[in-house]
Amino acid sequence: MSEHQHRHGQGHQHGHHHGDVPAADFDWDALAAHLEREAELRAPAITGAAQWLRSLRGETDGVRRVLDVGSGPGVIAGLLADAFPEAETVAVDQSAALLERARARSGGRLSTQQADLPAEFGKLGEADLIWSGNAIHHLGDQQAALTSLAATLRPGGLLAVAERGLPMRYLPRDFGLGRPGFQARLDAVHEDGFSTMRAELPGAIEEVEDWPAMLTRAGLTPSGTRTFLIDHPAPLARPAREHLHTQLARLRDQLADNLAPEDRTTLDALLAEDTPTGILNRSDAFFLSAMTVHTARKAA
Template sequence: MSSHQHQHQHGHQHGHVPAADLDWDALAAHLEQEADLRAAAVTEAARWLSGLSGEGGVRRVLDVGSGPGVIAGLLAEVFPAAEVVAVDQSAALLERARARSGGRLGTQQADLPAEFDKLGEADLIWSGNAIHHLGDQQAALAALGARLRPGGLLAVAESGLPPRFLPRDFGLGRPGFQARLDAAHEDGFSAMRAELPDAAEEIEDWPAMLRRAGLVPNGTRTFLVDHPAPLARPVREYLYAQLGRRHDQLAEALAPEDRATLEALLAEDAPTGILNRPDAFYLSAMTVHTARRP
């Protein structure tokens, strides 16, 4: 499993491509861009987790499904006394994590779910949009909970809200384009989940799932990712890459009018394109569910 700080805050690489077939290493720059977009929200979440972590102090932190280590680096800033370890199956992404952090981060290559036992114990485990890449999400939560020291905290960033990046009516095609794109993406996400090894259907009530994993839910909070118009060039480039992936994955599932709208947004030099529009913004929400090992 490789996260990607990934991309389903519904920004995910899902379409109809099985997660096992994704080239996460090739996506590294895109994953870094996305995590950088969320940096303020993640830092706010990490400070909240610091307040929840109790008197014993946090000595070891795991970021499970770390991708290129952007979020692990932010956790290291908020928990400066802790050993922070980025965990991913991709050696290339972990090498980027080491390089980004100047060696501040530890790294551990692990192929999950088979190698949960390799992770060692931790006082805090963060997993951002990674659990849903494992077929049995409930078993994954139980395995992560078992890696916590007594009183340790598991923080799972899942669900939240899909990004919005243009007004409802932005002058191309029929209003409501983004909602229809989300609907096609959700179908692709369900198809991706169904193809995973040991796939198990689950009602995604994360606090209830954490309770069934033997943990005690400790609060849920949602953090805003807000980049207003006019967008800086790096955010535009991220959106352009993300829309390009949507086109590759979902074009056949879209009505011709929506496919034409998507292609107009991908026109690099046109004023209609996402790289140039003055009305483009980026707004999303990241929900973090926490639970403590008794």
């Protein structure tokens, strides 16, 4: 995401923090495979975002150190390393297991740094470019987190915060099971759960999520917001359908108690592996989402 967001029933671009769930509750190796596949599906949009960041930086030979804060297994950190080959790219995460995965998949291109945020923002070291994808919203005080990242930037440095965007869509409005509008109803349940998660975070502060305004309050000058499309049309390749199946199974675990009975029945039908209406076998399944990136610059 944080790839952390998968624990609340929605796929986003990447990032990872424990947030509301203790690290011990997860099999990080198993989760890493799911998070890697999610990031790989989103790779074209992330590559586009990285190239945009290059254009915003101008003279890229001044980019000596890049941080991916909330890197998970390092897919996006690897794409940032591709876009800024002259820089040291550091994957920063709370999970040692996911950082080991990042090291293994990078072939030595990435450095890694374990950090428990927000307590260890001060240990990140200076950087010329910081990327944080769906990680800030898993910290209680989002404004304080942005201010800490801004303090980490070198003069002229750029902070890129990928937050929210649009929820994933993977089936037509009416796909022949249950009442039409199934995914919109899942979104509503997810948003309630997301708000509860935010409220229960340590030190939680309610914040109007105007990201450019928040970046300004962090002492930076906004340098643009862009949205990047993730579009894999039907029919999906088998690995993408398997990813959707895993995502729907996580939805079933997390949201089932808050779904109407008819929607639980629909969800179970989509998870059935041996029927033509299951997500693994549907020819109408697709993968469509959007990632919004907010950027701001530190004064030179």
